[in-house]
Structures are given as C-alpha cells and as structure tokens.
Amino acid sequence: MAGDIVVRPVGAVRILDDGRQAVEIAPEYADGLHGIESLEHIWVLYWMHELPPAARARLRGHPYGDRARPERGVFALHSPFRPNPIGMTRVRLLGREGNRLIVEGLDALDGSPVIDIKSA
Amino acid sequence: MAGDIVVRPVGAVRILDDGRQAVEIAPEYADGLHGIESLEHIWVLYWMHELPPAARARLRGHPYGDRARPERGVFALHSPFRPNPIGMTRVRLLGREGNRLIVEGLDALDGSPVIDIKSA
Numbered sequence A, B: 001m002a003g004d005i006v007v008r009p010v011g012a013v014r015i016l017d018d019g020r021q022a023v024e025i026a027p028e029y030a031d032g033l034h035g036i037e038s039l040e041h042i043w044v045l046y047w048m049h050e051l052p053p054a055a056r057a058r059l060r061g062h063p064y065g066d067r068a069r070p071e072r073g074v075f076a077l078h079s080p081f082r083p084n085p086i087g088m089t090r091v092r093l094l095g096r097e098g099n100r101l102i103v104e105g106l107d108a109l110d111g112s113p114v115i116d117i118k119s120a
Helices: A027-033 B027-033
Strands: A003-007 A011-015 A023-025 A041-047 A085-095 A099-104 A112-117 B006-007 B009-016 B021-026 B041-047 B087-097 B100-102 B113-119
Touching: A011 B009, A023 A112, A041 A099, A041 B087, A085 B041, A085 B113, A099 B006, A112 B027, B021 B113, B041 B100
Parallel strands: none
Antiparallel strands: A003 B006, A011 A023, A011 A112, A023 A099, A041 A085, A041 A112, A085 A099, B009 B021, B009 B113, B021 B100, B041 B087, B041 B113, B087 B100
16 A cells, blocks of 8 residues: 655644634635635534544444444444544535534544545 | 645545545454445545645635626635635445445545535
8 A cells, every 4th residue: 555644734723712613714824714714514524633542543343332232344334433533424514614614513632633625 | 724634645646537426444443334335425625635725815806707796715616626625525325345435426536535424
C-alpha cells in the first residue's frame, strides 16, 4: 500500500463560551469560504485528536456501542475507534462571522483539527 | 492551528481488468471488514494522489467547473482542487471478495490511497 499521507489542518473546531459550535478557518485558507453563506448544510471533516493511540488498533466494535448487538468491523461502523480517526459530519450552517462558521450538529471536541469542508 | 497529521492508508482503489471498481484493504486491516457484506452503501474516503501540488493552492473555483457560474470558495464546493484533496464518495457495495470490496459509483483513479470506510 501507499506510504503515509501528510494532512495539514485548515482550521479547528471551537466550542464558544455561549455553547455555540464553530469551525474556525486559518487566515491563509479563509478565501476558501467565499460564498459559503449561501449553503444550508456542509460536511465537516475533522481529526479526533484526543483518542488514545490504542483506539486506532481496534478493528471491531459493537454498533452504537451496544454490547447486545453483534460485533462488526470498524469499516462497517461509524465508531470513532478506527485506524484513521477521521470524523465526518453533515452539519447545519447557521452563519458566518469572518473566518468562523457557526454550525449546529457537530459532535466534535473543542480544538479538533479540521481537515476539510465540503458542500452538502 | 494544529500541526500536521499523518494518515496511514488502509487500502487502495483498484480498477479491475473487467472494469469493475474495487477497494482493496491491506491484510493488516482486513478484520475491519467483518460483517460489511450486510451493508448496501458505504462511504469511501480516499486521497486524490495524482493532483499536482498547485491544485492544492487554489482556494476558489467554479461550481461543476462551469465558468458561467460565479466562483466560490473551495470549502463551498466538491471540487477536487482543495488544500487537502480528500475524496469522499457514497458508493453501492456490490459484494466482497476476500480483502476486496466491489463497488459502484466510485469516481477515483486506480491506485488512489483509501484512508477510511464508513457505513452509509
């Protein structure tokens, strides 16, 4: 298989003091937000940076963490425990404040590196 | 923003001699496919490895490459030209042959590194 890939984060998840969820884009990538206000939903791809390394070695898990359900491979799940802990969430775009996108439905920790955003 | 992230591919896209599209998972990750046969659709995340580096510097583009439509930032598009050229496609899972998933609807080049698969 191919060698390692280096991904440079374009921003980070911010949980604001008032509890709102934001995606903050680094100034050098801010032009990539041009016109995004017109979208109602976007995909946010982020890195689940606080998972311990051991979580990346698990190749099976229970759907929704429910031990009553039979195990499945992680590629047949949405579990955060996976070789490359990339989170992928379709969120509602509530607005834009400069380099910040205010969103709803993003289940990510404050500080999670954002690696891509796409129209949804 | 956070430092670079190292992503280790878990497999690669294969265009088979008969034209079928496959995702081939490396042997060390094959257990992560357990039970995936029961799914009708999966998400495939891959790296668009043949894009020239300059393509990653473009921060705006025309929707669907149509120059008659006003430019937008790449984060408001699905264009392959983006800082981190991660392709994200929901495909139909036609079957599994060992470490290979046979899929339909994957618009990726042969050899593209696959970085994650999720249930869809």
